[in-house]
Amino acid sequence: MTESSESVSHAMPAPLGVGIVGGGFMATVHSRAARAARAHLVGVSSSRPERAVAAAAELGIDGAFASLEELIADPGIDVVHVTTPNALHAEQALAVIEAGKHVVCEKPLATTVADAVRLADAAASAGVTATVPFVYRFHPLVREARARFASGETGRLLTIAGSYLQDWLLDSADDNWRVDSAAGGRSRAFADIGSHLVDLIEFVTGDRVSRVAATKRTFFDSRAEHAAITTEDAVAVAVQTAGGAIGTLLVSQAAAGRKNRLHVELSGSAESVVFDQEQPETLWVGRRRGSLLVPRDADQLQPDAARLVTTPAGHPQGYQDAFNAFVADTYAAIAGDDPDGLPRFADGLRAARVSDAVIESAESGAWVDVAA
Missing domain, CATH: 3.40.50.720 (NAD(P)-binding Rossmann-like Domain)
Incomplete structure (x- = not known):
């Protein structure tokens, strides 16, 4: 030395x-x-x-x-x-x-x-x-889908078909503090999981939901420990975006057999992309000719997607890995970095505004504009 x-x-x-x-x-x-x-x-x-x-x-x-x-x-x-x-x-x-x-x-x-x-x-x-x-922004193939939209490879966004389905509140005996509006808020299913769905769509496409027309259902107004329940078990929403796309969203916590299925199909004028959170190892890219499955393989992904790959292709990554990446980027921001795509409180406010518009539409029976 x-x-x-x-x-x-x-x-x-x-x-x-x-x-x-x-x-x-x-x-x-x-x-x-x-x-x-x-x-x-x-x-x-x-x-x-x-x-x-x-x-x-x-x-x-x-x-x-x-x-x-x-x-x-x-x-x-x-x-x-x-x-x-x-x-x-x-x-x-x-x-x-x-x-x-x-x-x-x-x-x-x-x-x-x-x-x-x-x-x-x-x-x-x-x-x-x-x-x-x-x-869900931190799944590598979500970032790959985002890169395809940002580069123009998908073309102009035309239609959206999205769903987020769970079955943990399928039966009247199933209960949780979230069903109580005093603890969970005015909206349950949409605020809890529909917010993830809309955030993912807007994050990937760079387009924003501008108008909604919704209907909601509470299948059980009484459960094991709660009565007079007003929060929704399911919501169906028609959407329009600022860029002119149209689409539908279905959110349910009473969909038998679905454990945590967040599924989005985003159709552009050149190609469509499909991401399924329960099957996060591949991204389907649909074309008129030559559709393909893109694997979660760092060697085949755009840089922002590749950086989130923590295990070799064929060794599955999942929800906790995505959460770990989110927290790592949060701590990097605390240290002075500015990680791309980090969801901040402004994004939480955006989700609150979308959820509010959805419930307002469901209760009024009218199209509602989403506040910017």
């Missing part, structure tokens, strides 16, 4: 300190992603102090905080992940921002457009990184 090399310090930067609010399924997903990004999981808070202790043990997090206030006061925490029921998002995310911390807030960002505006404005004013996990 030379004298000069002995005198040079190569200290690694301290890992990002992470706090998590909430202790359910999404907290588990967020914690895995934070760990994959080599962050330090400092602590968790939950609905009750004892639940926070249990969550810390379950998730392998260092500490448990008795309240959100105690968590955000910890100087070792740089970013807070909000994974609580929807009605708590606005108040909790705002508290994080006001404490000067970066924030990742589950969608829907808020249960009203007014609260979503307040959060987006607060994040912008505070200069913090504030993101929403529209994680």
Whole structure:
């Protein structure tokens, strides 16, 4: 070892300190992603102090905080992940921002457009990184589809056929806090999963939904632990885009056999692309002559898609991998980078406006313009 090399310090930067609010399924997903990004999981808070202790043990997090206030006061925490029921998002995310911390807030960002505006404005004013996990953007083949639209390879967008189908609320005995509008908000199925569908369509095509005509159904107004349910189990929507395309969307949490099937077929004047989240290893590209299946193979993809490939072709990637990539890009933004396609609070506000227009249309029976 030379004298000069002995005198040079190569200290690694301290890992990002992470706090998590909430202790359910999404907290588990967020914690895995934070760990994959080599962050330090400092602590968790939950609905009750004892639940926070249990969550810390379950998730392998260092500490448990008795309240959100105690968590955000910890100087070792740089970013807070909000994974609580929807009605708590606005108040909790705002508290994080006001404490000067970066924030990742589950969608829907808020249960009203007014609260979503307040959060987006607060994040912008505070200069913090504030993101929403529209994680399907981080499938490599979604980025490949986006690159085809951006390059003009698909031509002009003509039609959209999209669906997001699940069956976890198929039976009246199935229940969850999300069915209660006081906890989940005015919209359930569309705000919960339809928001992902619209975000994916707009992200890939670069076009925006401008008008909607919707109908909704609540198949069970009573479930195991809830009565007088008003939130929807399914929504069907006709859409028009700013660029002149037309299409249909079907969103349901009562579609037997469908576990998490987000499916989009985007037809352009030169070619169509189809992405199926349950089968994310191939992208179908339809042409009048010579249709093909594009594999998730870095050697065959555009650079922005290839960078998200973490395993060789033939070794499947899935939902957690997409979530890990979203969190990694969020942490890169905190460090000063500007990752392309990172969904921020402005995108959460956009989703709130689309959801609001869909429910307004379903209740009025009329076409409704989506606010810009």
